Amino acid sequence: MFQVPDPEKFGVIELDNNENIIGIEEKPLKPKSNLIIPGMYFFDSNACEYAKTLKPSDRGELEITDLIQIYLSQNKLALQRLDETIIWHDTGNADALLEAAQKVKNYEMDNKIKMGSYEIASYEKGFIDKEGLLKIAQKFSKSDYGQYIKDVYLGEVN
Structure with a gap:
């Protein structure tokens, strides 16, 4: 995860007091935090089957956050806070x-x-x-x- 000043452009995560993920939203209008998932994912062998169950969002796209939500609902989601020495740059355009x-x-x-x-x-x-x-x-x-x-x-x- 990574802190950004403009989280509404990204997949935003919400954490509890123990830094466990309790929510995730794709490009929310009113983000619950400024912590985002910067686009580096590691999935197990079930990901393809889970992805087949996804439906397009209101934006007409299959959202990676919906796939991640499946793992969250099964309590099989872990995250790694990126070290401050890591440089991340959005390359969405x-x-x-x-x-x-x-x-x-x-x-x-x-x-x-x-x-x-x-x-x-x-x-x-x-x-x-x-x-x-x-x-x-x-x-x-x-x-x-x-x-x-x-x-x-x-x-x-x-």
Whole structure:
């Protein structure tokens, strides 16, 4: 979950005093909190079956919050408060997407790193070794990303 100044644009959650979710609404006119679900969901294998039971909302859409509501009603819903070091940016329209992309580009250039690299993260966490990382880099050898992975493998970056 994430705090925002304009929760009416998002899926809003309501918590009890123990930070358990007691309610969820999609784009409410009068939000009960400023806590939103920023769009990162992990569902179990039942999600597809539950989704088949959903009906379009007044907006004519199937709402992710309706699926989440099913889990809430079964007391099978957990949430994770995002650490303050996490940067989240709404990308719900073209201008917001462009702005987020520019922020990522600027951050990568300023810090000489690639954000969101599963390969590098897997290497840093010990899930793959240097040889495995080099094999991955070779798959991407004709791209800047492949070169970046090789640089990490050779110890020239970070």
